[in-house]
Amino acid sequence: MTAQLIDGKALGLRIRAQIKVRTEALKRTGITPGLAVVLVGGDPASQIYVRNKMKACAEAGIHSTFAHYESTLGEAELLDHIRALNENPAVHGILVQLPLPPQIHVGRVIESIAPAKDVDGFHPVNVGALVAGAPGFRPCTPLGCMKMLESIGLTDLAGRKAVVMGRSNIVGKPMALLLLAANATVTVCHSKTPDAAHFTREADIVVCAVGRPGTLTADMVKPGAVVIDVGINRNAAGKLCGDVDFESVRQVAGHITPVPGGVGPMTIAMLLSNTLDAAAHL
Ligand SMILES: NC(=O)c1ccc[n+]([C@@H]2O[C@H](COP(=O)([O-])OP(=O)(O)OC[C@H]3O[C@@H](n4cnc5c(N)ncnc54)[C@H](OP(=O)(O)O)[C@@H]3O)[C@@H](O)[C@H]2O)c1
Structure with missing residues (x-):
């Protein structure tokens, strides 16, 4: 099996085109x-x-x-x-x-x-709103990952197991909370998790946000799983790469995001979306 690519560049451009239309409408007011x-x-x-x-x-x-x-x-x-x-x-x-x-x-x-201008969604008020399920700005990178899941029809994640690798305040933790809000059963792995593969092998969705190339390898992935690679690294040859061993994992996964051209462009699209919402007082 070869995984289908989730093209963040194309999806990001589509979202940005919609934002442009909404921006023009707001400008007319x-x-x-x-x-x-x-x-x-x-x-x-x-x-x-x-x-x-x-x-x-x-x-x-x-x-x-x-x-x-x-x-x-x-x-x-x-x-x-x-x-x-x-x-x-x-x-x-x-x-x-x-x-x-x-x-x-x-x-x-x-x-x-x-907090009303915190379009990155990092202020404790917005973090608290995310935890409580109240309205507020959501951090751009995890929000972009959720849009990528939506783009392949994964909106309600009831019954799905999701693993987030990484627990940073800007990616891992908010990612886990957004997946939870979408009804996934969520596990968070981090540097102190002894055997992360034990969890990822069971997962329908794996989001990798660690910052180390080759963190997720093919033997750690359930056949058909959705793999979202947040990492931005340089490999030994100086080439941009993610956290996922892309070439091997794409043989096992059902869907996979590339680096570059995956989560990065979605982060930018979500920043614009949050800014527009802030201007429109949504
Ligand atoms: N595409 C984008 O738009 C975008 C946006 C933001 C970040 N990024 C990239 O995403 C990556 C992560 O960013 P970050 O800011 O979240 O990094 P970070 O603050 O350094 O956090 C990395 C996390 O990975 C965990 N970790 C380390 N080794 C691990 C392992 N073997 N298994 C599981 N977890 C492990 C760490 O655990 P501990 O907490 O125990 O130390 C930590 O929670 C980086 O490559 C960054 O450049 C991309």
Whole structure:
């Protein structure tokens, strides 16, 4: 069996085209959605992510602004900048690109963002809303993974076993909560899980968000399972790759996402979607 690809690039573009139509309609009511992007330091990957996000905004008709600070920026200055963005009515969404330099406390920065403008969905108010099943912004990467599942007809996951590999605040934990909200039976594996394969082999859906190439191999996957690869890594040859051993796993899985062209473009599409929702007060 060779798995069917879930093409995140194509799906992301389709969603972005729909967002553009909704953005144009909102603009006709006098509201231009606005995203404020903040980057501290010169991390090369962060610079690429920020550039791609702003380009996608422009294509969808969403106005974006960019503040780029030196890596020596003090926390108080950053908090002042965020306070001003919170008060600016033209700004509907605020994105502080992570990671931040060590002198800045990431938790305090996230908590300083107005929850109604927290389009990354990292603020404790939005995290709490996700846990409680209340309305709020959902983190873009896990939300993008859910859209990929929906795209292959997996909306209600009742009766399905899902395994999430990784328990970070930005991917693993919210991913597990979204799967749970969709009625899946969810297991979370992490670095202290002695035998993750024991769980993944039983799973109908595996989401891998670890940050290490070759984490999920073919022997760990149930035939026909859906495999979503969140990882973004460089292999020994310097080529972009995910966490999943793509060539072997695609022989066993039913559906699989590629890297690049999988979850990454969906993350951007969900950022635009959250920004539009923030502007429209949805
Ligand atoms: N495509 C996208 O848009 C997108 C967005 C965000 C992140 N990413 C990528 O996704 C990957 C994960 O990102 P992250 O921010 O969640 O990383 P992270 O904060 O480093 O978390 C990695 C998680 O993996 C767990 N882990 C480590 N080894 C493991 C193993 N052998 N089996 C199971 N779990 C294991 C860790 O467990 P402990 O908690 O026990 O340490 C941790 O919870 C990275 O490659 C990142 O670049 C992609």
